[in-house]
Amino acid sequence: MTTQLKLLTGKREAGIVPTLEVTRLSKVFKTGEGPVTVLRDLDFTVGKGEFICVLGPSGCGKTTLLNLLAGFEKPSAGKALLNGRPIQGPGPDRCVVFQEDTLFPWLTVEENIAFGVNGVPKKEKQEKVLHFLDLVGLTPFQDYLPREISGGMKKRVSLARVLILQPQILLMDEPFGALDAQAREEMQDLLLSLWNQFHHTIVFITHDIDEAVALADRVLLMQKDPGAIAEETRVRLPRPRERTAASFQDYCKALYQSIKKPR
Amino acid sequence: MAFEKKNGWMGGFIPWVLPALFILGWFLASRFEIVPSYLMPSPKQVGEAGILYAFGAPGEGPFAGRFWLDAWVSCGRVFAGFALAALFGVPLGVLSGRAESMQRFLSASINALRAVPGICWLPLAMVWFGIGYRTTLFLVALAAFFPIYINTAAGARQVSPLLFQAGAMMGVRRLRAVFAILLPGAMPNILTGLRLGLGISWAYLVLGELTGVPNGLGAVIMDARMMGRIDIIIVGIVLIALLGRTSDLMLSGLLRICFKSARRLT
Numbered sequence: 001m002t003t004q005l006k007l008l009t010g011k012r013e014a015g016i017v018p019t020l021e022v023t024r025l026s027k028v029f030k031t032g033e034g035p036v037t038v039l040r041d042l043d044f045t046v047g048k049g050e051f052i053c054v055l056g057p058s059g060c061g062k063t064t065l066l067n068l069l070a071g072f073e074k075p076s077a078g079k080a081l082l083n084g085r086p087i088q089g090p091g092p093d094r095c096v097v098f099q100e101d102t103l104f105p106w107l108t109v110e111e112n113i114a115f116g117v118n119g120v121p122k123k124e125k126q127e128k129v130l131h132f133l134d135l136v137g138l139t140p141f142q143d144y145l146p147r148e149i150s151g152g153m154k155k156r157v158s159l160a161r162v163l164i165l166q167p168q169i170l171l172m173d174e175p176f177g178a179l180d181a182q183a184r185e186e187m188q189d190l191l192l193s194l195w196n197q198f199h200h201t202i203v204f205i206t207h208d209i210d211e212a213v214a215l216a217d218r219v220l221l222m223q224k225d226p227g228a229i230a231e232e233t234r235v236r237l238p239r240p241r242e243r244t245a246a247s248f249q250d251y252c253k254a255l256y257q258s259i260k261k262p263r
Numbered sequence: 264m265a266f267e268k269k270n271g272w273m274g275g276f277i278p279w280v281l282p283a284l285f286i287l288g289w290f291l292a293s294r295f296e297i298v299p300s301y302l303m304p305s306p307k308q309v310g311e312a313g314i315l316y317a318f319g320a321p322g323e324g325p326f327a328g329r330f331w332l333d334a335w336v337s338c339g340r341v342f343a344g345f346a347l348a349a350l351f352g353v354p355l356g357v358l359s360g361r362a363e364s365m366q367r368f369l370s371a372s373i374n375a376l377r378a379v380p381g382i383c384w385l386p387l388a389m390v391w392f393g394i395g396y397r398t399t400l401f402l403v404a405l406a407a408f409f410p411i412y413i414n415t416a417a418g419a420r421q422v423s424p425l426l427f428q429a430g431a432m433m434g435v436r437r438l439r440a441v442f443a444i445l446l447p448g449a450m451p452n453i454l455t456g457l458r459l460g461l462g463i464s465w466a467y468l469v470l471g472e473l474t475g476v477p478n479g480l481g482a483v484i485m486d487a488r489m490m491g492r493i494d495i496i497i498v499g500i501v502l503i504a505l506l507g508r509t510s511d512l513m514l515s516g517l518l519r520i521c522f523k524s525a526r527r528l529t
Contacts, residue, residue: 071432090431095432096432098428098429100425102423102429104426104444104447106448106527115433116435
């Protein structure tokens, strides 16, 4: 009954079918000093092709949320459904771009991108890999090892190696947090241009307000102690978004004030 | 691959400086008879003994022409013992590096055994296996096992859990992850462990052969001592050094040919 209702409201909000449905999702960690509730009763849906940013201060459980969605951890209560099916364990239908560098250091750029592609004839695989190399602009660097390329380029490889698997949802955990401002903006633009072409469903975790406003259809603002969704903001700005525009800055200010609001 | 370091001619020359200086010092010491020749024969004498040992016809002297058989037999013992050690050391090391229960189960016992000097096993091995091949094999395999096991375990432990998460979300899990992520990630340590193991194999080869087997480089050294042939002892030492170094290079080279990770991470 509730699921149906959620489906309906999700439809009405996004105007599209929800891909991800999160219902009363909670996570409690057992520690030496007793249980700690990291996430409490999260409820949200993500529509197909929707770009969601989860914004929150550090320690609010953003990464735990992502680990639950990726299947690296199990929820203590509640559930997360992907296309109606409960999420159980990690799998290539929910690909992750990590905050840290997780490329395989013994594989070249090209081999890293090919890593997850299996069960495809060799020639087809090769063509696919070259296509995705091209999409992220790394064709000249295909034979380089991760240690020989810059942080921004590594992120491009991380993006390409999951996009090539055509996941149903793309989970990104502060992927550009460690980059310098210029490289970060470049990566945001690249991600948006890819999203414009392929309409991936994306859950993007960040603590950077500007980044959330630049990218998201909807921003889920999280609070901490315990981690929960405090507010939801729909960013009604036309794309491509102009970071210096007054309307852009208004969204940033509003989100900033929401974060500062005592709860 | 794109930025491989190349040594200039100076780089190729430098490793030979120390041996050259050593031989020069040796030459001068024997030329001016600083050390009596019955304790330390001249380089020339040793060189001649070495040539006779390697290329002489049987009958020209007690050691003439024996080298090839000795080297063949010794290499066989080293490689058999080393292979046995690697066969157990790598899988057990991987298991104890990744599974806490295995680590608890194995590590105390293995570390206790490791504290026993290998030479202590010699009397027991001689009782169990007699003199010769099997005793040598046992000593070599036992001694080479520990560095292989310990380094493999350390390497397996150090592979970042994030790499396994990355693999899992791309659909690479369990046994496939062992071969696609765990072993390549641990490869630098595995290579170190294997190289240390091979080095120690040569040491324990000589120990095993000192017990009185008819052939082998260790046996030759022991025979030479009984006959007071210091020159042959030195020839044996030099040949073991050369064979040891060659086998080390061959091992590294082989792993580099077979595994990308060995080629690119070390």
